Amino acid sequence: MMTLSLSEARALVTAAMTGSGHGAGDAETIADHLLDCELRGLSFGGLARALSIVERVHAAPAPARPIRVVAETAVSATLDGGDQVGYLVGMRALDLAMEKARAQGMAIVGARNTWYTGMFSYYLEKAAAAGFAGMIAGSGPAVVAPHGGTEGRFGTNPIAFGFPATPAPVIWDIGTSAVMYGEVMLKARLGEKLEPGQAYDAAGEPTVDPAAALEGAFGVWGGHKGSGLAMVVQLLGMMSGAAAAPPGVSDCGFFVLLVDPAALTDAHDYHQRVTVFAESIRATRPVDGGTAVRVPFDRSAAGREKALRRGTIEVAEAVVAALRRKAGHD
Template sequence: MTTLSLSEARTLVTAVMTRAGHSPADAGIIADHLLDCELRGLTFGGLARALSIVERIRATPAPPRPMRVVAETPVSATVDAGDQVGYLAGMRAVELAMDKARAHGIAVVGARNTWYTGMFSYYLEKAADAGFAGMIAGSGPAVVAPHGGTEGRFGTNPIAFGFPAEPSPVIWDIGTSAVMHGEVVLKARLGEKLDPGQAYDSGGLPTLDPQAALAGALGVWGGHKGSGLALVVQLLGMMTGADAAPPGISDCGFFVLLVDPGSLTDAAGYRRRVTEYAASIRATRPVTGGDPVRVPFDRSVARRAETLRRGAIDVPGTVVATLRREAGHAG
C-alpha cells in the first residue's frame, strides 16, 4: 500500500481527470466524490475508480456532449447527460431537484446517457443537509443475474434513501448485487479473488475469478426479495428514458425524488423527530456479546472523521503508480 496525504490524493485525481479532458471545475467535482469514498473506506469507489473513468473515455471514440434538459415541468426534469460521467450528471440532477423542491415542495429529476454515478449517499447527504428527504435509484447495464438465474438482466442497481437529522443525516444506501461492479474491477486489477456465491462465469458456473465474473454475471443480493428490489430499481431508472439493457458501460438511469418535509409538516420538528428516533435505535439493547446498534450512515460518518483526523489514506501501490503515469508524473 502507498500512503497519500489527503491533499496529495486530491491533487493526483484532479490532475488525472484534467488530463483525461475534464475542465478544472469538473475534475474537482469528480475528485471530491472519489476522495469521499476513500475517506469512508469504500476503496473500490475511490481513487481506483479514476482509472476506470480514464479507460472508459479512451474506449469511446465520440467525445461527450454538453448536458441538456430535454423535458421539464415546475416539479420535474429529464437531463440528457450527453455520455458524460455520472459524477457530473448526478450533481446536475440533484442540484436541479433541490432547486425545484425548494420552490415547490417536491421534485423528481431523471438523468440518462451517463455512466459511473458513484455513491448515492454522497448526493443524498448534500440534499439532507439542505433539509430535504429523498430517494435515488439507478439502473445500468445487464450484469447481474436475477434470483435463480445465471445471466445478467439487471444493473448493480443501487438505491438509497436520505433523511435530515442531527448531527448527520440518516442515509440507507445499498447495491442490489451480491458484489458491486467496482469491487470486481478492483479485485481484477489487484489479482484478488471474489467470495463464494458472488458471481458466475459465461457458462453459468459459480466463479471466484473476477475476470470470469466480468465476462459472465454477478449474483443478486437478498435472494428473491433482493431480486424483486433490483427489478424495481431497473424500472425506475428506465423512467428517465434509459435503455433496459444498454451496451457496455453506458446509459445508466439516475432517478431522483426529493421532498421538502415543510410541505407536509413542520420541517424543524421533523428533523428533530428523526434525530430522536435515530437515537432511540442506537440505544437499543444489543444481542449478547454484540456491538452497539448503529443507524445507517453511522459507520461512514465515523470512518470519515477518523480518516480526516489521520490526514492520509492508504491506496494500493499499483493504483497509485498508474494514476501517477496518467497524470504525467515521473516515477
C-alpha cells in the same frame, strides 16, 4: 498499500481527470466525490474508480456532449447526460431537483446517457444538509442475474434514501447485487479473488475469478426479495429513458426524488423527530456479546471523521502507480 496525504490524493485524481479532458471545475467535482468514498472506507469507489473513468473516456467512440435538459415541468426534469461521467450528471440532477423542491415542495429528476454515478449517499448527504428527504435509484448494464438465474438482466442497481438529522443525516444506501461493479474491477486490477457465491462465468458456472465474472454475471443480493428490489430499481432508472440493457458501461439511468418536509409538516420538528428516532435505534439493547447497534451511515461518517483527523488515506500501490502514469507524474 501506500499512505497518501489528502492533498496528494486530491491532486493526483484532479490531474488524472484534467489529463483525460475534463475542465478544472469538473475535475474538482469528480475528485471530491472519489475522495469522499476513500475517506469513508469505500476504496472501490475511490481512487481506483479514477482509473476506470480515464479508461472509459479513452474508449468512448465520440467525445462527450454537454448535459442537456430535454423535458421539464415545475416539479420534474429529464436530463440527457451527453455520455458525460455520472459524477457530473448526478450533481446537475441533484442541483436541479433541490431548486425545484425548494420552490414546489417536491421534485423528480431523471437522467440518462451517463455512466459511473458513484455513491448515492454522497448526493443525499448534500440534499439532507439542505433540509430535504429523498430517494435515488439507478439502473445500468445487465450484469446481475435475477434470483435463480445465471445471466445478467439487472444493473448492480443501487438505491438510497436520506433524511435530515443531527449530527449526521440518516442514510441507507445499498447495491442490489452480491458484489458491486467497482469491487469486481478493483479485485481484477489487484489480482484478488471474489468471495464464493458472488458471481458466475459466461457458461453459468460459479466463479471467484473477477475477470470471468465480468464476462458472465454477478449474483443478486437478498435472494428473491433482493431480486425483486433490483427489478424495481432498474425500472425506476429506466423512467429517465435509459435502456433496459445498454451495451458496455453506458446509458445508466439516474432517478432522484426529493421532498421538502415543510410541504407536509413542520420541517424543524421533523428534523428533531428523525434525530430522536435515530438515537433510539442506537440505544437498542444489543444481543448478548454483540456490539452497539448502529444506524446506517454511522460507520461511514465515523470513518470519514477519523480519516480527516489523520489527514491520510491508504491506497493500493498498484492503483497509485497507475494513476501517476495517467496523470503524467511518471
